[in-house]
Amino acid sequence: MPSAIERQTAEMLAALDAKDPYTRLHSERVGMLMGRFAAAMSLPLPQAKEMTIAGLLHDTGKLDTPNELLEKISQGEPFENDAQKEEMKRHVEAARIAHIDLPATVRLAIRHHHEKWDGSGYPDGLAGTDIPPTARMLAVCDVYDAISAERPQRKALASRKAAAALRKLEGSKLDPKLTEVFIRKVAEPGANISLLERLLRFFSSQRTSK
Numbered sequence: 001m002p003s004a005i006e007r008q009t010a011e012m013l014a015a016l017d018a019k020d021p022y023t024r025l026h027s028e029r030v031g032m033l034m035g036r037f038a039a040a041m042s043l044p045l046p047q048a049k050e051m052t053i054a055g056l057l058h059d060t061g062k063l064d065t066p067n068e069l070l071e072k073i074s075q076g077e078p079f080e081n082d083a084q085k086e087e088m089k090r091h092v093e094a095a096r097i098a099h100i101d102l103p104a105t106v107r108l109a110i111r112h113h114h115e116k117w118d119g120s121g122y123p124d125g126l127a128g129t130d131i132p133p134t135a136r137m138l139a140v141c142d143v144y145d146a147i148s149a150e151r152p153q154r155k156a157l158a159s160r161k162a163a164a165a166l167r168k169l170e171g172s173k174l175d176p177k178l179t180e181v182f183i184r185k186v187a188e189p190g191a192n193i194s195l196l197e198r199l200l201r202f203f204s205s206q207r208t209s210k
């Protein structure tokens with residue numbers, strides 16, 4: 001049976017889907033990447049689950065964002081003015097998570113997923129290791145998906161090209177160490193396989209080596 005958190009998370013994803021299917025799909029991919037990232041860092045399963053939930057819920061504040069702005073994002077178009085940018089930024093504090101009994105790590109990851117390593121992000125302008133670690137991980141997954149996802153006027157970037165684009169941002173916008181781990185273990189071709197596949201490969205390699 002799903003837990004209350006899982007059920008409420010599924011409800012929020014359904015609400016996102018009704019408002020903006022692009023944001024729902026983005027949220028699902030980021031949730032999956034967060035789970036893989038946690039596994040790549042050998043985090044215990046309960047933490048990996050929390051990270052997945054943070055990825056799934058990180059953009060629920062966009063339920064309050066005007067549709068015209070969400071359309072610009074899904075089309076890959078730039079905003080027209082500062083007022084639109086400010087309106088978009090509100091989604092990190094407007095996340096619809098008050099009614100869900102989430103651990104502090106998940107709340108912090110969601111609030112701070114647009115902080116930048118060099119301090120140029122929002123909402124609090126935190127820099128470096130002042131940014132909660134789960135928020136730094138979420139930022140890497142969020143940016144990677146934004147770079148690699150297919151948009152109407154752009155084909156999806158191959159994971160190797162997306163990893164190269166990500167590498168350009170490390171040190172200025174993203175935590176360099178975490179970005180390296182992500183590129184090596186999550187983003188690169190061959191690393192992009194599920195934990196189950198890895199386990200199956202491990203077991204079959206055990207069999208053949210005997």
Ligand SMILES: [Fe+2]
Binds near residue numbers: 058113114
């Ligand atoms: Fe966001």
